[in-house]
Amino acid sequence: MAAVLPVTFAVRHLAKMVPAYDGSGWVQANPNVVGKNISLLTGTAQFSQERETKGGMVDLQYKVNPDLTFDLTGFYSKLEASNVNRNMMFAPYSAMTNGWSGKGGVAPSNWTVVGDTITSLTLPGSCPTGLDCSSMSTTVQDIAVRPGSYSDSRFVNLDVSYKASKDLSFTGKLGQTQGTGHTRDIGYEVWNAYTGGSITVFGLNEPARIVVPGSDKLTFRPNGPIGGWASDVTATDKESYGQFDGTFKTGNDILHSIKFGARVATHKRDLTNLAGTVDAAGTLVANAPTGVTTLNSSLPNVLNNTWTLTGDSVTAWANKYVTFNSHAYQAEFNVKEDVQSAYAMANFNTDKVSGNFGVRFVNTKERVENGSPNNTWAPIVTENTYTDILPSANFRVDIADKLVGRFAVSRTMARPDFGQLAALSLLDTQMTGSGGNPNLKPIRSNNFDLGVEWYFAPKSMVSAGIYNMSMDSYVTYGSFTQQFYNYAQKKVTDYKMSAATNTTAEVKGLELAYVQDFGNGFGVNGNYTYADGKETGKAPGSACATIGDCSMVGTSRHSYNLGAYFENSKFSARVQYNYRSKFLNGLDRNSAIYQDAVGTISASLGYNLTDNISLTLEGKDLNNPMLKSYATTPDQPRAFYKNGRQIFFGVRAKI
Numbered sequence: 001m002a003a004v005l006p007v008t009f010a011v012r013h014l015a016k017m018v019p020a021y022d023g024s025g026w027v028q029a030n031p032n033v034v035g036k037n038i039s040l041l042t043g044t045a046q047f048s049q050e051r052e053t054k055g056g057m058v059d060l061q062y063k064v065n066p067d068l069t070f071d072l073t074g075f076y077s078k079l080e081a082s083n084v085n086r087n088m089m090f091a092p093y094s095a096m097t098n099g100w101s102g103k104g105g106v107a108p109s110n111w112t113v114v115g116d117t118i119t120s121l122t123l124p125g126s127c128p129t130g131l132d133c134s135s136m137s138t139t140v141q142d143i144a145v146r147p148g149s150y151s152d153s154r155f156v157n158l159d160v161s162y163k164a165s166k167d168l169s170f171t172g173k174l175g176q177t178q179g180t181g182h183t184r185d186i187g188y189e190v191w192n193a194y195t196g197g198s199i200t201v202f203g204l205n206e207p208a209r210i211v212v213p214g215s216d217k218l219t220f221r222p223n224g225p226i227g228g229w230a231s232d233v234t235a236t237d238k239e240s241y242g243q244f245d246g247t248f249k250t251g252n253d254i255l256h257s258i259k260f261g262a263r264v265a266t267h268k269r270d271l272t273n274l275a276g277t278v279d280a281a282g283t284l285v286a287n288a289p290t291g292v293t294t295l296n297s298s299l300p301n302v303l304n305n306t307w308t309l310t311g312d313s314v315t316a317w318a319n320k321y322v323t324f325n326s327h328a329y330q331a332e333f334n335v336k337e338d339v340q341s342a343y344a345m346a347n348f349n350t351d352k353v354s355g356n357f358g359v360r361f362v363n364t365k366e367r368v369e370n371g372s373p374n375n376t377w378a379p380i381v382t383e384n385t386y387t388d389i390l391p392s393a394n395f396r397v398d399i400a401d402k403l404v405g406r407f408a409v410s411r412t413m414a415r416p417d418f419g420q421l422a423a424l425s426l427l428d429t430q431m432t433g434s435g436g437n438p439n440l441k442p443i444r445s446n447n448f449d450l451g452v453e454w455y456f457a458p459k460s461m462v463s464a465g466i467y468n469m470s471m472d473s474y475v476t477y478g479s480f481t482q483q484f485y486n487y488a489q490k491k492v493t494d495y496k497m498s499a500a501t502n503t504t505a506e507v508k509g510l511e512l513a514y515v516q517d518f519g520n521g522f523g524v525n526g527n528y529t530y531a532d533g534k535e536t537g538k539a540p541g542s543a544c545a546t547i548g549d550c551s552m553v554g555t556s557r558h559s560y561n562l563g564a565y566f567e568n569s570k571f572s573a574r575v576q577y578n579y580r581s582k583f584l585n586g587l588d589r590n591s592a593i594y595q596d597a598v599g600t601i602s603a604s605l606g607y608n609l610t611d612n613i614s615l616t617l618e619g620k621d622l623n624n625p626m627l628k629s630y631a632t633t634p635d636q637p638r639a640f641y642k643n644g645r646q647i648f649f650g651v652r653a654k655i
Contacts, residue, residue, distance in 0.1 A: 023096065024104060071160075090138060106131065108122055145315050148182070176240045181233075183232075190218070197215075236270050241265040258345070277323050291309050364415065386442070392409070451464060458517060521567050526561060526562045530558060581597045
């Protein structure tokens, strides 16, 4: 399956205008632009990918007797996903700064300022008299190819079911899962000869208008080599596990059963990174890739019909001039996580009240090996062990005929993703760094839910509920100080780190749901969620502490779904509209990055051809929504992009 996903407009760098950016005296001569926000790297991008998935599954079941059954399952799948990412950008800072040429900069000929933002800027089409523009550019294009990229996954699992007596039964699992991801990332970068250009931004109303004369033709900056980068990254993920679960029927009418069990697992993730070296000959214009073609923007006002290079020609260039003969140890890591857990839960039932209560015990041991900035593998090792006791209780109350109340309290724990724990990049001279935080604690939360459900008709329901989650170790993004060995100074020093960090937070809100069956297979459904999520700890360097926005990352205040459906024994159809309001996406260059509100349409069709064969057709993002993000305020757009519509066809057969 081929996919072309155009990013119609993206701001790569948003900065405040200060004299340091200016080599022409423009800022000093116009104090009204000092401190205003300006887009210094804006353009159009396009992602193209060819995907092919192959795999299969085998399931063998053996029933020894009515009380003992074994089920062995094996699975393997591989996704081939070579891709090309192109990005043509207007880069006025190359011409405006003195640092690029050392001989002064080009002053804008026209500009406008609205509020705190420079909303338009024009650079003259020819090099001003007296300046040397041979080291300057107004556009740069990155062409990144990833030939042979793939991911695979496999597992083998043995399930056992055993009935020891009429009141006692057990189930068990023993297995291993493993996955591999590989990406060879090769970048080719061209800074074009100076031709001037202009940009106008319109907030979130529409993508920017960017015009650069001659951007349809490949030219090279006369004074400056062609850039390039490359890396070869392989990540492996493996988990071995074993668990058992038991159920004991007590014979008591109220406390009717007890469930219990235990699980042990060892999870490992390793990442290796081979650094690509571009031979000096590969930076010469004479050896540049020759596969020039056209990059068509899906929006005509954003650098439309510019030049670009074919992925095959960049791959051929890399095969000739790029070698992968050394490790980038600083970017490599190994993570091992050992987990032991056990639980017990009692189920009860009375005339009006039913539910369960129980407790889970979890012990986690983590060992993180982050690479260090030298030529040998000398990892920085961090080990942490933590134990959690997680009680929970769930109650259902039959308030009246067709009216049910629900109440739940619990303490939960979710471990951080391995990508938040590992990976490290240290700058010994500046004593700064970024990457994972190996001391990151899991997200722990005390939760409360209260709701009521009214089953007013067959297959129909209205429900309402309130909830509260109090998190004493929420994960956000900020800065902190941590000690590492400094190879430049030959001693342990403090580094100012930028990474995931723990803080406190709270989420409270309301949930509403409605399902209406009209009979003969027709019906509608809808739900709405209000979520008031706030970071309460003001972690150093977070958006909460830096700019005062304490919204939780990824939490929309309003979200809802509306749908309609039809289904019978042969045919089913469903259409759904999903909406979520804006949300904080994170922090970048001391600016809060927000994803604007978006609504999407999806649909699915199903048909049972026979009792054993069924056909499905599914569509996602059928309205091809424009996704928008902005920095701090909507008048500072960050990106406009589309992921395109996705259509899936499937056949399922039972033997």
